[in-house]
Amino acid sequence: LKIDNFYTATIYEKGSEVIGMLKTLIGAEAFRKGMDLYFDRWDGHATTVEAFIECFAEASGQDLTDFFAWYEQAGTPRLDVRRTYDADAQTLRLDLSQTTPPTPGQASKKPLPIPVRLGLLDGEGRTLAFERDGQATDETVVVLNAAKTSVTLTGVDREPVLSALRGFSAPVVLTTDAAPKDRYVQLAADPDLFNRWEAGQDLARDLMLARSAGTPDEVGEERYAEAVGRALSDQAADPAFKALLLSLPSETELALAQQPADPAAIHLARNALRARLAVHLAEELGRLHTGLQDLGEFSPDAAGAGRRALRNMALEILATDPHAENAERAYGHYEAAGNMTDAMGGLSALMQIGGEPFEKALADFYERWKGEPLVIDKWFALQARAPDEGALGRVLGLTAHPAFDAKNPNRLRALVGTFAAGNPARFHDPSGAGYQFLADQILMVDGYNPMTAARLLEPLGGWRRYRPDLGALMRGQLERIVAQPSLSKNVYELASRALAED
Known part of the structure; x- marks a missing residue:
C-alpha cells in the first residue's frame, strides 16, 4: 500500500550480500569487468536490477538467469551439509541440500544458486590440503544450484573438520552434522x-x-x-x-x-x-x-x-x-574517559550494575554532551536498554525530558524504538504494559509521521513467535491499532499483515 514500507534493512543488507555472491560465482576479474560495464552503460540513467545482472552475465560469459531468483523469491534458504569420510580411500563426500520455507504468497520455492566456500581442518586446527577434480587446493567453492548435490574431495589423509560457508559466502542458514568438538576447533583455529x-x-x-x-x-x-x-x-x-x-x-x-x-x-x-x-x-x-x-x-x-x-x-x-572491585573499575573507567566511546563504555557497564554511581555518571554525561544531538540520542538509547525492573518507568519519565522530542525521528527511535527492540525482557513484561506503551506511541506518531510510526511496529509483528500469553497481548495491541479510524496506510498495511499472515 505504501512504497515507504518497502525500504527495510532486508533490502540493504541482503541486497549487498546478493551482490557479494556474484563476485564469488563469477570471480573477482569478471566481477570488476561487470561493474565497469554497468557504469559505462547506465551511469546517469534510471535502470533496473535485470540490467544490472545482465552486465555481469556479459562480462563473465555465464548464464545468470537462475541467479535472478534471489531478487524474486522471499525468505531465507536453509542449507544443510552432511559428511561421509572414508579413511581407507582418503575421501570426503559432502551431500548438500537446500530448502526455503513457504512465505505468504509464495508457497512453493525453487532452488537458488548458492555458492558455498569451504575448507578443511584437522583435529588440531591445522589446514588440510585436498584435491577436487584432480586439482590440489586447501579451499574451494561448491555451487549448489539444485535441491541437492554431492561432491567428493580426495586426498583427505585424516578425518577433517569442515569449515563451510567461509566469508559468509551466501546469506543462508547453515546446518551440518558437525559435533560440538568441531566447533571448538574452529573457534580456536579456523583461518x-x-x-x-x-x-x-x-x-x-x-x-x-x-x-x-x-x-x-x-x-x-x-x-x-x-x-x-x-x-x-x-x-x-x-x-x-x-x-x-x-x-x-x-x-x-x-x-x-x-x-x-x-x-x-x-x-x-x-x-x-x-x-x-x-x-x-x-x-x-x-x-x-x-x-x-x-x-x-x-x-x-x-x-x-x-x-x-x-x-x-x-x-x-x-x-x-557486580562486586565492589568491578563497580569501582567501571566508575573509574568512566571518569578517566578521554573520548565519547570510552565514556559510553563506562556508562554501559555502570548501567548493568545500577545504583547511585550510574545515576551520577548519567547526569555528568548529559551535561558534557548536551550540545551534541547524536550523542544525546545514544544517552537516551542506553537508558532504554537498562535491564532493571523499572525500565518502562524510566522510559516513560524520559518522554517528559526537556531534550526529548517525539517529532524528531532519531530521538524517538533512540528511546521508544530501542526499548521495544533492544530491551526484550522488559518490553515483554507479562503485564503487557510494554506493548500498550508502544501502541500508544505508534498511534500518536502516526498522526504526523506515518513512516516512522510504521517502523516502530515491527516488535509487535512477531507475536506468533512468543509464549501464547505474551502473543495474545501483542495481538490485542495490533487489533487495537488496526481498529483506529483515520489510520495511515503505512501502519495499517504492516499491522493488518501481521494479523493476517498464516
Whole structure:
C-alpha cells in the first residue's frame, strides 16, 4: 500500500550480500569487468536490477538467469551439509541440500544458486590440503544450484573438520552434522575469521537456549569460557576481532531460535553465560582492561578503535559480576574517559550494575554532551536498554525530558524504538504494559509521521513467535491499532499483515 514500507534493512543488507555472491560465482576479474560495464552503460540513467545482472552475465560469459531468483523469491534458504569420510580411500563426500520455507504468497520455492566456500581442518586446527577434480587446493567453492548435490574431495589423509560457508559466502542458514568438538576447533583455529566467530556464536547460542529451556549444561558453559579465554590469549588475533568473540548472540536473536520464545528465560540465560565468562576470565579480562588503556592522544584509526572496542567489551563482561572491585573499575573507567566511546563504555557497564554511581555518571554525561544531538540520542538509547525492573518507568519519565522530542525521528527511535527492540525482557513484561506503551506511541506518531510510526511496529509483528500469553497481548495491541479510524496506510498495511499472515 505504501512504497515507504518497502525500504527495510532486508533490502540493504541482503541486497549487498546478493551482490557479494556474484563476485564469488563469477570471480573477482569478471566481477570488476561487470561493474565497469554497468557504469559505462547506465551511469546517469534510471535502470533496473535485470540490467544490472545482465552486465555481469556479459562480462563473465555465464548464464545468470537462475541467479535472478534471489531478487524474486522471499525468505531465507536453509542449507544443510552432511559428511561421509572414508579413511581407507582418503575421501570426503559432502551431500548438500537446500530448502526455503513457504512465505505468504509464495508457497512453493525453487532452488537458488548458492555458492558455498569451504575448507578443511584437522583435529588440531591445522589446514588440510585436498584435491577436487584432480586439482590440489586447501579451499574451494561448491555451487549448489539444485535441491541437492554431492561432491567428493580426495586426498583427505585424516578425518577433517569442515569449515563451510567461509566469508559468509551466501546469506543462508547453515546446518551440518558437525559435533560440538568441531566447533571448538574452529573457534580456536579456523583461518576464516567469519567461521571462527560463527563457531563461537553457535556454541554460545546452544548453551543459552539449553539453559533458557530449563536444561543448563554447566560443564559446557565452563568449557566455552575456557575456549574464549584461549582465543583471547592469541597474540596474533586483532583486538577488534577479540571484542567480537566476547559478544554473545543478542536476546532478540535467541528469541528467533526458540519456539515459542520466552524473553524472561532468555534474558536470565544470557546473563548467566556472561557472568560465567566474567568469573572464569576475571584475571584475563582485568589484564586486558588495564593494558589496553589509551594514555596517548586519541586516534580514530582502525587499530585504536579495535583496542577501545576490546577494552570496553572486557569491562562490560566484568560488570555482569557486580562486586565492589568491578563497580569501582567501571566508575573509574568512566571518569578517566578521554573520548565519547570510552565514556559510553563506562556508562554501559555502570548501567548493568545500577545504583547511585550510574545515576551520577548519567547526569555528568548529559551535561558534557548536551550540545551534541547524536550523542544525546545514544544517552537516551542506553537508558532504554537498562535491564532493571523499572525500565518502562524510566522510559516513560524520559518522554517528559526537556531534550526529548517525539517529532524528531532519531530521538524517538533512540528511546521508544530501542526499548521495544533492544530491551526484550522488559518490553515483554507479562503485564503487557510494554506493548500498550508502544501502541500508544505508534498511534500518536502516526498522526504526523506515518513512516516512522510504521517502523516502530515491527516488535509487535512477531507475536506468533512468543509464549501464547505474551502473543495474545501483542495481538490485542495490533487489533487495537488496526481498529483506529483515520489510520495511515503505512501502519495499517504492516499491522493488518501481521494479523493476517498464516
